Amino acid sequence: MCVIKAIVLYGYGLNCDYETKFALDQSGAEAQRVHINELISGEVRLDRYHLLALPGGFSWGDDHGAGVILGLRLKMALRPDLEAFIHAGKVILGICNGFQVLVNVGLLPGLEGGYFQRQAALIHNDCGNFRDAWVNLRVRPTRCPFFKDIEQLELPIRHGEGKFYAPDDLLAELFARKQVALQYATPQGDLAQGRFPHNPNGSLRDIAGICDATGRILGLMPHPEAFVSELQHPTWTRRKESWRRQGLPYPAPPGAGLKIFQNAVDYLKAHFL
Numbered sequence: 723m724c725v726i727k728a729i730v731l732y733g734y735g736l737n738c739d740y741e742t743k744f745a746l747d748q749s750g751a752e753a754q755r756v757h758i759n760e761l762i763s764g765e766v767r768l769d770r771y772h773l774l775a776l777p778g779g780f781s782w783g784d785d786h787g788a789g790v791i792l793g794l795r796l797k798m799a800l801r802p803d804l805e806a807f808i809h810a811g812k813v814i815l816g817i818c819n820g821f822q823v824l825v826n827v828g829l830l831p832g833l834e835g836g837y838f839q840r841q842a843a844l845i846h847n848d849c850g851n852f853r854d855a856w857v858n859l860r861v862r863p864t865r866c867p868f869f870k871d872i873e874q875l876e877l878p879i880r881h882g883e884g885k886f887y888a889p890d891d892l893l894a895e896l897f898a899r900k901q902v903a904l905q906y907a908t909p910q911g912d913l914a915q916g917r918f919p920h921n922p923n924g925s926l927r928d929i930a931g932i933c934d935a936t937g938r939i940l941g942l943m944p945h946p947e948a949f950v951s952e953l954q955h956p957t958w959t960r961r962k963e964s965w966r967r968q969g970l971p972y973p974a975p976p977g978a979g980l981k982i983f984q985n986a987v988d989y990l991k992a993h994f995l
């Protein structure tokens with residue numbers, strides 16, 4: 723194989739699959755939208771790919787809790803395939819609904835390879851309603867290849883069940899083991915310290931994204947695929963004059979979210995091609 727191949731799952735209410743495929747294709751991968759049933763039936767084989775992306779959306783209408791049913795489907799049908807995929811050094815990305823799935827299926831937090839046991843949860847936002855907003859994020863040092871050379875960034879969130887919850891001892895362990903990848907911050911770059919709206923959902927310790935012990939499984943609530951061009955930023959009309967002055971590419975420079983996908987694809991290229 724001379725190209726990095728990625729699966730982006732779709733079906734049953736997942737809805738950011740086209741955008742996620744676009745971001746991966748833009749990053750130099752060959753991404754394919756694959757229906758959940760194609761993977762479960764074995765028609766499409768996971769071992770032919772390097773990256774599995776679980777995009778955002780409302781799988782099974784968030785019935786029984788966001789990501790619960792898809793998590794269960796994957797666990798019952800694909801557990802050995804997922805284990806082999808992880809042990810082969812490949813990469814899994816869960817965005818928003820995908821993050822909820824990874825937590826439900828027990829692939830995250832995945833302490834020291836302990837998968838398929840649910841240890842944490844993404845529960846209803848403290849504000850009591852679905853929240854659609856841009857947030858500031860701070861990247862913490864982890865083994866996660868996705869955040870190479872990124873310290874902070876802005877991304878949009880849109881979810882009703884994004885509050886990261888874990889018992890105190892697990893939270894402490896996640897920080898100690900460097901598995902907390904992303905935290906909500908203020909526009910000045912300080913931690914949000916639980917305060918709304920900078921922390922949009924009441925997530926404990928401002929957690930917006932975590933990775934497993936290997937760093938190769940990442941889940942995050944914000945949507946990097948929704949910021950692949952600066953034109954998607956709400957203040958782009960005010961920013962565009964400065965792009966012109968700096969001679970940045972026309973019609974706009976890439977959005978900060980694209981780098982996350984590029985980092986993952988570059989990591990896989992270095993290891994598999």
Ligand SMILES: NC(=O)CC[C@H](N)C(=O)O
Nearest residue numbers: 778779818819881882883
């Ligand atoms: N944007 C999304 O992926 C939404 C996630 C989930 N359906 C929620 O509302 O929490």
